[in-house]
Amino acid sequence: DAGVTQSPTHLxxxxxxxxxxxxxPISGHKSVSWYQQVLxxxxxxxxQYYEKEERGRGNFPDRFxxxxxxxxxxxxxxxALLLGDSALYLCASSPSGSSYNEQFFGPGTRLTVL
Amino acid sequence: GNSVTQMEGPVTLSEExxxxxxxxxxxTGYPSLFxxxxxxxxGLQLLLKxxxxxxxxxxxxxEATYRKETxxxxxxxxxxxxxxxxxxFCALSDGRVTGGGxxxxxxxxxxxxxxx
Numbered sequence: 594d595a596g597v598t599q600s601p602t603h604l605x606x607x608x609x610x611x612x613x614x615x616x617x618p619i620s621g622h623k624s625v626s627w628y629q630q631v632l633x634x635x636x637x638x639x640x641q642y643y644e645k646e647e648r649g650r651g652n653f654p655d656r657f658x659x660x661x662x663x664x665x666x667x668x669x670x671x672x673a674l675l676l677g678d679s680a681l682y683l684c685a686s687s688p689s690g691s692s693y694n695e696q697f698f699g700p701g702t703r704l705t706v707l
Numbered sequence: 708g709n710s711v712t713q714m715e716g717p718v719t720l721s722e723e724x725x726x727x728x729x730x731x732x733x734x735t736g737y738p739s740l741f742x743x744x745x746x747x748x749x750g751l752q753l754l755l756k757x758x759x760x761x762x763x764x765x766x767x768x769x770e771a772t773y774r775k776e777t778x779x780x781x782x783x784x785x786x787x788x789x790x791x792x793x794x795x796f797c798a799l800s801d802g803r804v805t806g807g808g809x810x811x812x813x814x815x816x817x818x819x820x821x822x823x
Contacts, residue, residue, distance in 0.1 A: 597750075624809070626809075626810060626811075628811075633815075633816075634815055634816070635711075635796055635798075635813030635814050635815050635816050636751070636796075636811070636813050637813075638810040638811065638812070641809070641810055649810045651810070683750055683751065685751075685811075687809060691809055694809055695741060695753045695756055696753075696809070696811060697753070698743075698750040698751040698752070699750055700749060700750040701750045
């Protein structure tokens with residue numbers, strides 16, 4: 594069975610640009626979450642979507658936005674990129690929004706902002 | 708708010724040594740607790756989990772017990788291998804139902820290096 598997939602794998606942008614990251618959850622999973630992992634730190638929660646509705650938002654500026662599509666895939670958008678946005682962006686899926694469910698992570702998208 | 712504190716690394720051990728990585732948490736409600744592992748250049752993989760007090764999660768020789776009285780979830784393994792070298796993250800998922808969702812709050816990670 595396919596796991597969580599993310600695209601692209603790597604991305605290089607310059608300050609002020611916009612970026613879109615994509616995620617496909619495990620088949621049958623209806624919840625998708627996004628995390629930012631800065632080098633040397635633990636992942637930080639950005640968003641969670643369940644059944645196409647936002648269920649949680651972390652402490653990130655409005656430059657960060659996301660959405661979930663009818664097929665449960667998701668996009669994370671970041672506008673007006675800053676150097677500090679350079680990180681590994683991880684997508685995770687779970688069957689539902691229950692706290693008992695573990696989240697399954699994709700390999701991540703490495704974003705470098707120059 | 709919720710938080711997870713892990714022992715700082717790197718932790719360097721010889722093969723077949725005993726491993727303990729300490730993890731303590733602060734949370735309201737009744738969180739579920741997880742250990743994730745991250746190998747170089749890869750995403751996170753779930754290692755084990757526990758969803759209520761006194762539960763013991765175990766996988767691949769690793770184990771951790773959910774201790775509500777000490778708010779801890781320490782990771783242990785009796786005999787580590789070189790292939791266990793990775794970064795280990797302790798995490799919690801808030802047990803409150805309000806608003807739904809199961810966002811994970813992570814610790815900063817502990818790097819483990821196992822040498823021959």
